[in-house]
Structure formats: structure tokens, C-alpha cells
Amino acid sequence: MIDRYLLRYFLAVIDQGSFSKAAVHCNVSQPTLSIGIAKLERLLSRQLFLRSNRRVQLTEAGVQFAVHARRIESEFNLAERAAGSESQREIFRLGTLSSIPTAWIARFAVEFGNGNDAGRIELVEGRERELLEGLARGRIDAALTILRPDNGRFSGEALLSEGYGLALAAHHPFAHDASIEASALADNVMIVRRHCEVLSETSRHFTSHGVRPFFAARTTSDDRALALVGAGVGVTVMPEGFSAEGVTRPKLAGFDFRRTIGILRAPATRASETEARALEALRTTIPAFQKA
Structure with missing residues (x-):
């Protein structure tokens, strides 16, 4: 069984970019965090990080596990809020390419918000590479960006050319x-x-x-x-x-x-109610901007 603290160590290394910064973030010593990551890798029988003096990089197994770890941690957080009788609203994190017109994003936001009292949208703007990295590391749930042939590790859906x-x-x-x-x-x-x-x-x-x-x-x-x-x-x-x-x-x-704009998502992920609503809002609004 994988303990939750191991997931937190793993996600902290991704978010902070190094073992030393992750240890500070988790309020533990670096040896403690390193032992935890090693234990997690033994439990999974997979190497999750490529370590060097300059940087820490996810392996392919690490990229795949990051998606699941984010979702598990998110479910933990939801359960904690529910147990505390706090009001909860699910958050869908959408990465948006910085070269997409503001009017498109605004139209999508209006469509998503109409009659929606349950979920929230968090817009994360970035360049192509930043959005791909965000998807790989589970920092965003989907991206509205350019679709390219080499995006094969993600599920793509074209909306407009x-x-x-x-x-x-x-x-x-x-x-x-x-x-x-x-x-x-x-x-x-x-x-x-x-x-x-x-x-x-x-x-x-x-x-x-x-x-x-x-x-x-x-x-x-x-x-x-x-x-x-x-x-x-x-x-x-x-x-x-x-x-x-x-x-x-x-x-x-x-x-x-030319460029093709569409939705990129991690493969084999089941859309939550809020995510499904957001994806449908994208499908409804973005193609309407297609030029004749």
C-alpha cells in the first residue's frame, strides 16, 4: 500500500523542481524525503526520477504516475473538506495557449458559467512547451492549444483550424x-x-x-x-x-x-462532471470562431 505522505513527497519534487526545495516544502529533511521517494519507487517497481547535479527530471513512468498521484491527492483533499462539512466546489484547471485570442477565452468562460453552481474553472496561461509540461506533471487537467503530430502521448481533439x-x-x-x-x-x-x-x-x-x-x-x-x-x-x-x-x-x-487549435488531455482519464462541462463548453464556443 502506498502511504499518502509518499505521494506528497513525489508531487513536491515535481512542483518544487528539486529534492532540497521539496524537503523544505514538506518540512522534512532531505534524507527523509529521499528515503521516501526511494520507498515509493520500490513499491511501484519503477524509477520515477532521473537525478543529476543540475536538475531532476521525470522518467516516462514518473510522467504516467504523476497523473494518478494528482488525482489521488485531489480526492484526498475533497474527502477532507467533505468530512469537515465544508462547502466544496470542484476545480477544473485549463491551460490556455498565450497566443489564443482573449475573446475566445471570454466566450468559453461565459458558456461554462451559465447555470453552473457546482464547479470552478482555473485558467493557466502558457506557451506550448509549458502547457505540455503542465499536462505531463498533472498541474493542469487539459489544455486549449495547438495540436501537433508529436503530441501523441496525450489525447487530442481538434476544434478549429x-x-x-x-x-x-x-x-x-x-x-x-x-x-x-x-x-x-x-x-x-x-x-x-x-x-x-x-x-x-x-x-x-x-x-x-x-x-x-x-x-x-x-x-x-x-x-x-x-x-x-x-x-x-x-x-x-x-x-x-x-x-x-x-x-x-x-x-x-x-x-x-496554419495551426489547428484543440483540446489536449492525458490519455485514459475519466472526465469529472466539472471537466465534462468545461470540455463541452469548449466544443460549443471555440469552433464558432472558425473563419470561412
């Missing part, structure tokens, strides 16, 4: 053009979306057409990028789903990259 285009101020000389050649923007000031998943491809596209612009701003906020575009500070490239007053979205000729 979109391309990338230019974002120009409504008063820009090319604002009403349907498609614009990169070379036509040679003298334009540009805004860099530093978190863009096709940033390298965008740079190569412009440089291959002889365009080496001045960058007026570098930002990780799409809302700020849109505001700067609308103010006429510069132009940028972003997914088709973004829109704002005073901004037009013509195509960038020859830039044919």
Missing part, C-alpha cells in the same frame, strides 16, 4: 487590399509578437523578400500588439482569429502556415 495574416491600421494605405506581398511592406515599421509560434518562419519570409524592417515594439501581449497596430505604430503578423476595432486583416501573400 486557421491561418496567419497581416494586421494593419484601418488608415494604412493597403488596409483594403485582400492580399499583400511582403516586398510591398519594405518601408513599414513592424511590431514583433515574441510569443508567436511561427516567429522564425515570419522572419524568414520577410528577409527572403528583401524586407528588413525597423521594429517599434516587441511584446508578448496580443492585445497590446493590436492596440499598437490600431494606433498606427506598425504592422504585424498574427493568427486569423484576432480582430480589433480600427484594425484590418489582409492576407500575407505566400505565407501559407
